[in-house]
Amino acid sequence: MAQIRELVELPMRLPNLHKLPKGILLHGPPGSGKKMIATAVAVETGAFFFRIAWDDIRFNLTRKSEINLFEEAEKNAPSIIFIHEFYNSYTQENIVSELLTLLNGLKSRDRILVIGAAHCPDTVHPKLRTGIFDREIGIDALDEAG
Incomplete structure (x- = not known):
């Protein structure tokens, strides 16, 4: 949680003093609470929160609703786009390229954070790991106190 606060909360609250990462x-x-953490960060920072499953992007990226999601995130910046359920490492290159193009084309990119959630980082396409997620945080299974 300390890493998330440092990487997200401070840059969203004090954008002139701290740089927001491209993605986490x-x-x-x-x-283990990945979705709950992403939601809590949005609530704590007052950022607009957009959630989409990876399969929705992977199978329907050309649909207008997914493209509108990125436009809405930009209009409502600061925003968090949460992409969850990265379960399959097989992804067509054109989908990866389209997603990278959409994200890199956002004019308010410095005020939009992408948070991804996966069980294992190896299930995320390597170009997405380097092109979107410049930070990775491992979340351990919760114990009884957690």
Whole structure:
């Protein structure tokens, strides 16, 4: 949580003093709270929160609704786009290229954070790991106190 606060909360609250990363990949076992962390960060920072499943992007990226998501995120910046359920490492290159083009084409890119969630970072396409997620944070399984 300290890493997330440093990487997200400070840059969103004090954008002139801290730089927001392009993206953060949260990875950990099912039930470790990745989705809850992303939601909590949006609430704490007052950022607009957009959630989409990876399969929705992977199979429907050309649909207008997914493209509108990025436009809405830009209009409502600061925003967090949460992409969850990275379960399959097989992804067509054209989908990866299209997603990178959409994200890099955002004019308010410095006020939009992409948070991804995966069980294992190896399930995320290597170009997405380097092109979107410049930070990776491992989330351990919760114990009883957690």
